[in-house]
Amino acid sequence: MTKHLLLVEDEPLAQVRISTIIRKHRPDWVVADTVQSISELEQALKNQAIFDLILCDIHLADGLSFRAFQNKKIKIPIIFITAYDEYALQSFEHNCIDYVLKPIQEERLVKAFEKVESLIQSPVSEGFSSEFVDKFIQRYTQKTFKRRFLTKIGTKLSFTSVEEIAFFYSEGGITFLVTSNSSQKFMTDHSLNELETELLNPNKFYRINRSFIINLDNLLEMKPYHNGRLVLSLNAKSEEVIVVARERVNEFKSWIDQ
Template identity: 30%
Template sequence: MNIILIEDELKTAKSLENIIQSLRPDANITGRYQSVEDSVERLSKGDTPDLIFMDVQLADGLCFEIFKAVKINCPIVFCTAYDEYSLEAFKTNGIDYILKPFSKESIGEAFKKVDELKNFFQQKNIPNLESLLAKLDTPAEKTTFLVFKNQKYTTVQTSNIAFFFIRNESTCIMTFDKQEFVINQSLDQVAGAVSSQQFFRVNRQYLVNFKAIKEIEHYFLRKLLVKLVIETPDKLLINKEKSHSFLSWMEDR
């Protein structure tokens, strides 16, 4: 079994590797990546593991940015210190969600799930698990948002939203016709609910619609400056660590 570890803490990654090798001596660790950018680059070059152990919060952002840039067909075990991302994790190929500090027992249970799934598919004469995961339909993305303004409730079509952004610690919507609404969800929740093909989390404050992007410029310190068809309250800057995944997302149409 070929396994990739995506973990930005070297000590944690080494501990995980030791547990894996004690449980599965025949396992081959084929990759050890610490960032979204590095993971996207390596996986884009054809790394095809049988299983990935993945932390959620990496050095340059959330691991879910990886799925926006590359197609991953193998099962994934998420190992993280945060429990609020479990729903988004299982919208990818997640088969287990382990909270840190993990143990030999919890990692062993994750391997047991992998084995049981593979055995089930083989007994049912279904092709391998990886092929099935690749063919599964993605969960339905959110198509509308309920908003409240001027003492009235109404819905906004997701396709009409140019970008989501944070203002005064609240999540706001800006539509293509320049209407602004406040919603109750966090930006993390929104990012997990909308189409990752249509929206990209450019930074902690902004989630933008592909259709709203007008042009992209190089900026200082190898950052990217994103300009939209609608003016934003702040400059939309993408740091150098996320630039590669953003450009890959732009190209993957």
């Protein structure tokens, strides 16, 4: 059954990514309109009746798209798209159909589509109050990431900013960070899981395999490697070949594109 979608996204590559997934998995769905700003979204919402679903990035160039929903009766389902995790979004889970994290995973977006199809028969929202929007924006903007790490050389303590870090890696149960250019290595008290899920900005850092998290700003080159993997060159020396796991290659490429 044909559905008409409103796509709210200001990143061209993300628009292409989403549209490609729609054509592949829901060829009968149509992106009826694409908007890139809060003001454009407000205009589009004046004609809600022509849309069956909204795919909405939260953070647009001119602010949080969520402001456009303030005090409006939203009668169609919304899938929010964001670089932030579920803890920042718990306050409005009951007001939307689903949310998808960036970098966008194809399987995850398809699951959101399936959820829409199972729930689309009934209205999903009674509108968002000013109090609710203010609370959401406060929680959203409070989401911060670690800006520096405490490092130690002998008995001397110092700080390393995240901008100086080329990659993190784990070896023998210990996590290390390696700085760009100088390639100095320091131990850190945080596990890779903690770094990936809580401390590092997912728009800058990506876990390429079980043992490595890289900083996109320090990526110099990538080449095809054995068994469908990618080998990376970073702005820092590594004792090991830095390889993107085969099961993460497609997602890694999409992450770079965004």
